[in-house]
Amino acid sequence: METKEPPTLEQALPKIHIRDLPRDEVIAMANNAIANGKGRTKVYFKFTCQHCGQRCTFADADVCHAEGECFKCGKMTEVKEAGFMLVLTMPPTKRGKQ
Numbered sequence: 508m509e510t511k512e513p514p515t516l517e518q519a520l521p522k523i524h525i526r527d528l529p530r531d532e533v534i535a536m537a538n539n540a541i542a543n544g545k546g547r548t549k550v551y552f553k554f555t556c557q558h559c560g561q562r563c564t565f566a567d568a569d570v571c572h573a574e575g576e577c578f579k580c581g582k583m584t585e586v587k588e589a590g591f592m593l594v595l596t597m598p599p600t601k602r603g604k605q
């Protein structure tokens with residue numbers, strides 16, 4: 508079993524995400540984290556593709572969809588278990604009008 512493929516971004520990143528937990532539990536944990544984040548925390552929910560095992564992340568912050576499309580194989584997975592990644596956002600800067 509020799510694999511010469513370079514690590515994917517997902518593999519290269521530090522393993523800071525928690526393992527998949529039942530959806531309700533994960534959403535409760537994420538809501539807790541958002542509440543404690545004082546408006547500076549976003550969460551990105553993750554799920555594991557039931558077809559190819561790819562770890563996928565939803566593009567929209569703070570939303571755990573009921574189904575997710577695998578970015579690798581393109582098939583849909585019903586998200587019964589999920590994890591999430593916490594992202595701290597920077598405080599607003601005074602850059603003037605856009």
Ligand SMILES: [Zn+2]
Nearest residue numbers: 556559577580
């Ligand atoms: Zn897949």
